[in-house]
Amino acid sequence: MLFPTLDFLVFFAGVVLGLLLLRGRHGASKLFLLAASYVFYAQWNWRYCALLAAASVVAWVGGLALGRTEDPRARRWITGTAVTLLLGLLAFFKYYDFFTENLNEAARVLGADWRIPFIEVILPVGVSFFVFHGISYVVDVHRRDVGVCRRLTDMLLYLSFFPQLVAGPIVRAAAFLPQLATPQPPLPIAPALILIVGGLFKKVIIANELATGLVDPVFFDPASFGRGDLLLAAYAYAVQIYCDFSAYSDIATGLAMLLGYRFPPNFNQPYRAASLAEFWRRWHISLSSWLRDYLYKPLGGSRRGEGRTAANLATVMLLGGIWHGAAWKFIAWGALHGGGLIVERWLGLRDTGTRPWFLRLLSILVVFHLVCLAWIFFRADSFSTAWDFLTGLAGNGAAVAQATAFTASLVAFGLLLHALPPDLPQRPAAALERLPRWALGAIAGAAVLLIDALGPRGVAPFIYFQF
Structure with missing residues (x-):
């Protein structure tokens, strides 16, 4: 049962109705x-x-x-x-x-x-x-x-x-x-609806369109595409996986809020990170903090010298890669991130807060491309496919056959989300909260119907379902 489906809407409406009927009976709820x-x-x-x-x-x-x-x-x-x-x-x-x-x-x-x-x-x-x-x-x-x-x-x-x-x-x-x-006080509805509608937009309009229009065809047979398509597909997958997974987190958080429960934030504009360490403080926060608190720190963290710290970082990222899937490509993805974190630590590049703006911008660009390089192994169905992709980037010609102006615009828009104020989606919440509940529901329903009409046909599962 997928979130952006009629079946789930009926299921969730039944859950909300049941909880309303059981209001005041916490145990039964x-x-x-x-x-x-x-x-x-x-x-x-x-x-x-x-x-x-x-x-x-x-x-x-x-x-x-x-x-x-x-x-x-x-x-x-x-x-x-x-x-x-x-x-x-x-x-x-x-x-x-x-x-x-x-x-x-x-x-x-x-x-x-x-x-x-x-x-x-x-x-x-x-x-x-x-x-x-x-x-x-x-x-x-x-x-x-x-x-x-x-x-x-x-x-x-x-x-x-x-x-x-x-x-x-x-x-x-x-x-x-x-x-x-204990029973929780009612939570505001408008922020929850904004999270849900925004998540549906990121999943259905951005992630699904990029997957069907560019990422899936190019990664299926990268040897058949030129450097232009391959480069845009690498950027597109970075945007796709961010929009796909952050969309799930946003929808899950919004649904939990409607049921009276709060979740901590799980993403914080990860592609504006100026170091790999900062990237992991912004990407899949609940997993990266889990690996830090239950694996990295028990191994000794950074308390036992640089050699032991490097070994701990490599171990954590390799296990983080294996957590995502039982395949060598995920091990390679984890090894790239682990090696990058070790080199970054040796070179003293973790502290980015005191850099001039132009050096921070350069750092953001370098980190983003390192992350995109690792994503190629993450997305490819095998090591050989990833190698075909990389060799194609090195010399398949610059022709663009699969990418369109629309998919390129979606990539640019997905990256633009990282330049906006983090609290921008929640700013209308105060005004919307003053509306009657029926009006809020009507606005959210109209937005969902519009997203469904604009998105591609069919419902693609969320990427992280496979993990």
């Missing part, structure tokens, strides 16, 4: 929302609802066990066991086939006569996100950054809350569980 979240997830594959529930139970039991002991060794053992079980779920469903294929190939090259069975495991949608939610809860309880969740239903709802279930953002337990403890 949470149970209803939990049931709705599992119905939502069941639309993808109902069999994996058991996997989602299992991850929730592991995290909940781990938290309860931590709440019953103060012994440091016991707490470390409990945390390690819970995290291992959760990572085991993720490793089996996401990486079994990848490691099986590579181990069998290594055995063939070495002349060994054994093979590991290949069983084609189907990747459950959203597994990376709900597993990371469970891990963050257990570790935060271990660190005493969040209280123990005593109700299983609250933990089930925390991991399954449908606005963020299949593609994030990764909302920390400390930010979400307190909202389940």
Whole structure:
């Protein structure tokens, strides 16, 4: 069930109506929302609802066990066991086939006569996100950054809350569980609608048009296109993935607000970053902060010398690449970012706040092109396709056959969004909030119909559904 569809609109309207009927009954409202979240997830594959529930139970039991002991060794053992079980779920469903294929190939090259069975495991949608939610809860309880969740239903709802279930953002337990403890005051409707409509515009008009009109054809067979198309396709994919994923985050945040819950921001104009370190403070903030707090810092962070810091950065970015997918192209993407962060640190280029404006602008351009280079590996369906793309950029001629003035304008507009004031979309919210609710709904409905009419036919899944 995709957000920009009639099916989801009907589903969400039913959820809102049910919550209105249960107003004043906080416990019943949470149970209803939990049931709705599992119905939502069941639309993808109902069999994996058991996997989602299992991850929730592991995290909940781990938290309860931590709440019953103060012994440091016991707490470390409990945390390690819970995290291992959760990572085991993720490793089996996401990486079994990848490691099986590579181990069998290594055995063939070495002349060994054994093979590991290949069983084609189907990747459950959203597994990376709900597993990371469970891990963050257990570790935060271990660190005493969040209280123990005593109700299983609250933990089930925390991991399954449908606005963020299949593609994030990764909302920390400390930010979400307190909202389940007591009824939340009504949130303003206008900012939520602005986020939803703006997200639909970025997804349907910009991301989908760029995908169908330029990115998909060029990346399908880059050897058939000239340097002009390849260069524009690289820029277009940078804009597409930003608009696609930030759109999901905006829509998820807006939907959560309409249901009475707040999410932290997940993007902050990432392509205006003047260093790779700054890029990761602006891009997919919930994931980058998760990797920082639950992987980089436990490894030692930057506290144990430059050599250890470089190793930690490389490890984190490689694992961040593997998190996105079980493929060597994602490892290459992570390695490029990790290597860039290490070089940037060695050269002392992380602190960009004191640079003159022209040097900062130059830094932004350099960082943007480094990010675009890494995106080529991220988007390509294989290493060979990425290599064809890069060799084409080096010498396929400058002809432009696939790109149009319209797609080039969408790329420019997507980048222009990074030059606008970050709070610009929310500025009309105060004026719109004074309108009657029926007027707000009519405006939002008209905007959605217009976006649907202007966008390409069909509904493309969000890119991060595959992760």
